[in-house]
Amino acid sequence: VQYADEKVCIGPAQATKSYLVMSNIIAAATITGADAIHPGYGFLSENSTFAKLCRDNDIVFIGPTPEVIDRMGNKSQARRTMMDAGVPVVPGTKKGVHDVDVALEQARTIGWPIMIKASSGGGGKGMRVSESEEDFADMFNIAQRESVNAFGDNTMYLERAVQNPRHVEVQVLADDHGNAVALCERDCSIQRRNQKLIEEAPARCLTPELRREMGQAAVKAARAVGYEGAGTVEFLLDADGQHFYFMEMNTRIQVEHGITELVTGVDLVRQQLRIASGLPLDLAQEDVTLTGHAIECRINAEDPAADFRPCPGRVEFLHFPGGPGVRVDSALYNGCTLLPYYDSLAAKVMVHAPT
Numbered sequence: 097v098q099y100a101d102e103k104v105c106i107g108p109a110q111a112t113k114s115y116l117v118m119s120n121i122i123a124a125a126t127i128t129g130a131d132a133i134h135p136g137y138g139f140l141s142e143n144s145t146f147a148k149l150c151r152d153n154d155i156v157f158i159g160p161t162p163e164v165i166d167r168m169g170n171k172s173q174a175r176r177t178m179m180d181a182g183v184p185v186v187p188g189t190k191k192g193v194h195d196v197d198v199a200l201e202q203a204r205t206i207g208w209p210i211m212i213k214a215s216s217g218g219g220g221k222g223m224r225v226s227e228s229e230e231d232f233a234d235m236f237n238i239a240q241r242e243s244v245n246a247f248g249d250n251t252m253y254l255e256r257a258v259q260n261p262r263h264v265e266v267q268v269l270a271d272d273h274g275n276a277v278a279l280c281e282r283d284c285s286i287q288r289r290n291q292k293l294i295e296e297a298p299a300r301c302l303t304p305e306l307r308r309e310m311g312q313a314a315v316k317a318a319r320a321v322g323y324e325g326a327g328t329v330e331f332l333l334d335a336d337g338q339h340f341y342f343m344e345m346n347t348r349i350q351v352e353h354g355i356t357e358l359v360t361g362v363d364l365v366r367q368q369l370r371i372a373s374g375l376p377l378d379l380a381q382e383d384v385t386l387t388g389h390a391i392e393c394r395i396n397a398e399d400p401a402a403d404f405r406p407c408p409g410r411v412e413f414l415h416f417p418g419g420p421g422v423r424v425d426s427a428l429y430n431g432c433t434l435l436p437y438y439d440s441l442a443a444k445v446m447v448h449a450p451t
Contacts, residue, residue: 102128104124104127104128106120106121106123106124107120109435109437110437111139111437111438115139115140116139116140118140118143118145118146118149121133121140121146122149122150122153122155125150125153125155126153126155130155131154131155131156132155132156132157132158132369132372133150133155133156133157133158134158134365134368134369135157135158135159135348136348136349137348137349137350137351138439141159141348141349142165142169142346142347142348143165144162144163144165144166144169145162147159147160147161147162147165148162156372156373157372158325158368158369158372159325159347159348159368159372160323160324160325160327160347161322161324164321164322164323164324164347165347167321168321168323168327168344168345168347169216169347170192170215170216170251171213171214171215171216171217171253171344172189172190172191172192172215172251172253173192173215174344174345175188175189175190175253175255175342176190176191177320177321178317178320178342180320181316181317181319181320182316183313183316183317183320183342184313184339184340184341184342185255185341185342186211186255186256186258186332186341186342186343187206187207187255187256188206188211188253188254188255188256189202189206189253189254189255191253192215192251192252192253193251193252193253193254194250194251194252196232196233196236196237196240199212199232199236199252199254200229200232200233200236202254203226203229203232203254204229206254206255206256207256208226208227208228208229208257209225209226209227209228209256209257209259210225210226210232210254210255210256210257211223211224211225211254211255211256211257212224212225212226212235212236212239212252212254213239213252213253213254213255214239214240214242214243214246214247214249214251214252215243215249215251215252215253216243216247216248216249216251217243217246217247220289220290220291221242221243221246221247222239222240222242222243222246222247222252223239223242223290224236224238224239225257236252239252240252258332258334258335258341259335260335261285261332261333261334261335262283262285262299262301262332262333262337263283263284263285263287263292263330263331263332263333263343264281264282264283264284264285264299264301264302264310264330264331264332264333264340265281265282265284265328265329265330265331265346265350266278266279266280266281266310266311266313266314266328266329266331267279267280267281267282267326267327267328267350267353267356267364268314268315268317268318268323268326268327268328268329269325269326269327269362269364269367269371269377269379270315270318270319270323270324270325270327270371270377271324271370271371271375271376271377272324272371272374273376273377275376275377275380276315276318276319276323276377277315277377277379277380277381277384278310278311278312278314278315278381278384279356279360279362279364279384280297280298280356280359280360280384280386281297281298281299281302281307281310281311282295282296282297282298282299282352282355282356283295283296283297283298283299283300283301284352288404292351292352292394293393293394294391294392294393294394295352295355295391295392296355296389296390296391296392297352297355297356297358297359297389297390298359298386298389300389301333301337302333306337306338306340309340310331310340311381313329313331313340313342314329314331315381317329317342317345318345321345323345323347324371325347325368325371325372326348326349326353326364326365326367326368326371327345327346327347327348328345328346328350329342329345330342330343330344330345330346331343349364349365349368351394351441351444352392352444353365354390354392354423354425354444354446355390355391355392355446355448356390358388358390358423358446358448359386359387359388359389359390359448360384360385360386360387361385361387362379362384388448388449388450388451389448389449389450389451390446390447390448390449391446391447392444392445392446393444393445393446394441394443394444395426395441395442395443395444395445396440396441396442397409397434397440397442398440406436406440407440408433408434408435408436408440409433409434410431410432410433410434411428411429411430411431411432411433411434412430412431413430414428414429414430416443416445417445421447421448421449422445422446422447422448423445423446423447423448424443424444424445424446425443425444425446426442426443426444428442428443
């Protein structure tokens with residue numbers, strides 16, 4: 097806000113009274129004469145109702161269409177779409193389930209351990225692992241309650257829990273002229289409570305052949321839903337390092353997009369703006385080359401002594417690293433106050449080097 101030429105009040109600090117109030121965002125765009133909205137990677141960025149509202153008000157939503165967001169945002173529907181497109185998926189239910197007894201019947205055919213997931217989920221919410229038939233009902237009910245509270249949806253789906261997997265995601269770009277490319281993948285396996293902490297690009301666990309296969313599967317996934325814009329196809333890589341399975345697709349720019357930019361030299365947000373303007377991609381698959389290795393550390397305002405609980409407050413002293421190959425994305429500065437209303441992610445520190 098301090099950097100901005102213009103600022104518009106959209107409501108009080110609480111997100112539910114400001115950033116999540118669609119009419120306030122549309123009003124801000126209208127009164128400033130903005131013809132496009134970039135939704136970032138939180139709040140309404142994967143909300144199809146908001147994307148449709150933008151369209152109804154002749155404002156470009158910088159992202160995929162509402163129909164595509166719906167198709168990929170509903171995790172069980174996305175699984176069905178990927179199965180039909182020939183993209184490998186983890187064994188599990190093909191349709192959403194609502195009833196614990198029905199879910200238990202289906203779990204018996206899938207086999208344990210089982211991941212119970214919210215169809216509308218994300219960010220680790222509405223997700224539990226059942227280790228056996230004995231704990232299944234409890235885990236299902238807990239996950240379903242979380243889903244209802246976080247997303248207002250009691251639809252769940254089940255999939256076999258892949259033991260000791262790596263979490264590898266592929267960045268894709270697609271335009272409305274039929275072009276789609278896979279950029280570098282990112283290894284996001286280091287997580288706490290299903291939240292990513294450290295990401296690497298490229299993933300050292302992939303062979304060149306597997307990288308090509310995974311990239312092709314990601315492009316196939318994007319084409320299957322008529323995707324436009326920047327998106328991320330998330331895969332689980334088996335412990336044997338040979339088999340990968342589609343997990344979900346994020347229909348927005350990712351927090352960790354910066355490390356892909358560092359190793360490919362492609363400005364992903366610039367590409368989003370080009371695609372949203374109706375321009376074709378200005379790169380083909382053969383133009384994508386990888387240079388060096390990049391790592392991102394997410395710096396969160398948390399208290400390690402209190403089980404990493406979010407820890408808002410005043411920043412008394414701040415010193416960021418710098419120099420060649422160092423990129424810091426943050427809004428922190430000495431003396432600023434971190435508010436309790438938003439995510440605890442306070443900075444992204446990225447480094448890039450030849451190896």
